Amino acid sequence: MDADTLGGVQQVTHTLAQGLAQRGHEVHVVGLHRAATPFRYVDRPLYHHHVIAGKPVGSRGRLARRRADRRLKELLATIGPGYAVMTSPSVVTRLAGLLPARFRPIGQYHGSYDHARDCWHLGSIRRHYPQLDQAVFLSGDDAWLFAEHALLPNTWTLPNPLAVWPEEMSALTAPRVLGVGRLEGVKRFDRLISAFARSGAPPPWELHLIGDGSEDGRLRAHAAGEGVGDRVVFRGLVPAARMPGEYLGASILALTSEHEGLPIVLLESAAHGVPSVAFDVSGGVRSAASLLVPPGDVAAFAAGLAGLIDSPEERRRLGADARARAEGFRLDHVLDRWESMFAHIER
Template sequence: MKILITADTYPPQINGAARFTERLAEGLARRGHDVHVAAPSLTGRPSRQVVRGVTLHHVRSFRYPLYERFRLGAPWRGAALPLVDELQPDVVHIQAHFTVGRAFAAAASHRGIPVVGTNHVMIDNIFDHLPVPRLARGWVSRTVWRDIGRVYGQASVVTTPTPRAVDLLTEATGLQALAVSCGIDAAPFKDASRRWAAASQAPDHVPTALFVGRLDPEKRVDELLRAFAQLPASLPARLEIIGHGSCRPELDAIAKELQVGSRVVFRGVVTDEELVEAYGRADVFCMPGVAELQSIVTLEAMAAGRPVVAADAMALPHLVEPGRNGWLYTPGDVEELAGHLATLLGDRALRRRMGRESEVIVARHTLEATLERFEEIYDEVTHGRIVRLRPAA
């Protein structure tokens, strides 16, 4: 098939939606499809290039003043029609409702081309980059969800990564949706884990907790720092933090205030290879975020055989089974988080047992299974077997 995937964010931008879109596009290309991606140009000027079998169409974009790493494309149908008419894809798969996705959903619908939509949006994430007073957030949230419903209402099939995300979308918009995991290729993470196995068994090994993600408010990395500072003095441990974001200066200040700066390493943005190595040398993975529709980085840590301590929020309970492959804690309860970290960082045998269980659980989320599921969906909509899923009653 000829597949046009549209994204409002795409690598080299770093976030879960961008990484999923890249893996989806490149995976489908490896399976023999003619894959095109339309995403905002990072320079503002339109361009075109082929990367690992995928044709990237960088559409004209504009800077979003409140979030320097996000670019806006033109949101109107006319901006997308020329490329849709040139490519004449069999299906258009939108990854967001913002600007590029909105324009291409309208253009595809206008030309009678089936649309598939995947929602990665959590409203809490949006509020971190919009100057919305707290008193107005309820109204703004309802307005944004109505807008999501209008854009995705043009799709024959809507997906989102987890059953909890499906429930959220249906409750807020009335749209029916399918849960399709983002999926990962576990092999690189397992390899890294094996390479670091000997080092982790050394008598002088200092156990390390790891966080990977944007350093933005909804990730609650400040809670992780405060919990780390509460670990018993008798327990040697390190904390590694990978990622960048608006909270980095604040987090630096918190680490100094708590006097843990010598044991906390902020690595910033790393390469894919460095990220894989970080999972390999870590002993415990922590995800304190409260707005995760799935959490690809948690899947990656589980693929590396790492136990997980995560917030009991949104979709994270789909990945962490308390007492089996890690623990969940109540968001905001720093003492509970510190207790779970101390238990795992202080017990090598428990880490190994829970890490093996993480590998068993993550086996349900293979990238190949995700690619096959989307191929099935594309086949169904292009052959008219699904015209449009009806809104929930």
């Protein structure tokens, strides 16, 4: 719905747009609304970038909606023929009746089947995605579940890509567990803090949390209550250009979200040879994480952390395996798969 908020869907969109443009495709990234706090993902974009409505999502009335639809139709009239990649059920619904026939519609879903089942997404996907040329999911597991339970005849699997492949790997010697994401309820950093506290990690081991959000104060209080307030470091936002250094300075990546599709942080940490512990919440997470534990099981998560904290050899073994698996998510490999899908649609 907006293309420039700081978030995984937006990051993937701009990464793919730049990669496809570098391969000679004419690419247009269209945000239906202006981001409340715009974030720049690509310094020198080779693609076209458009924003339809000047106000953020949720601040529109009927008249504003009609004006935005008119501007969108005018823009689409100047583009094509080609493929329209719609990045969420909301976008698929919004573009129903607005997309010219010369565009081949592709519905992308960045979440898991389990998350879709627990909210309105699954019903929307059942209603609207069967009519699209392709319904794209992040993992084979999730694509199969949507095909079986949402009765989709047109599923395809395309993972998120790594924008850059690092040449350097972490030494895995720094006493640091890393958590990356918005400090919001869905990321459940409270569970990560509890797991770190219960892992028995001795000083000088620390938990570093990168990101900001409305849960900052509550999480600080929770860390103090768990007795690790002096060893949970709240780093705030870190610019994307500095994130490689964060991975190189970490020995373990921890992911405790309620739900995820295929988080970029798992791919980036794996590419740097950093092993991860994650709740088993999606096929995408299963394809990238080193150690999986049952969703919400803080004791099992603590045990997973403890095993890696106590064993440098296991960290090195799982880190090397993570980097090897991350090869499949390199940008060129993922772009090849997008172009294979385009060819499949044309056939």
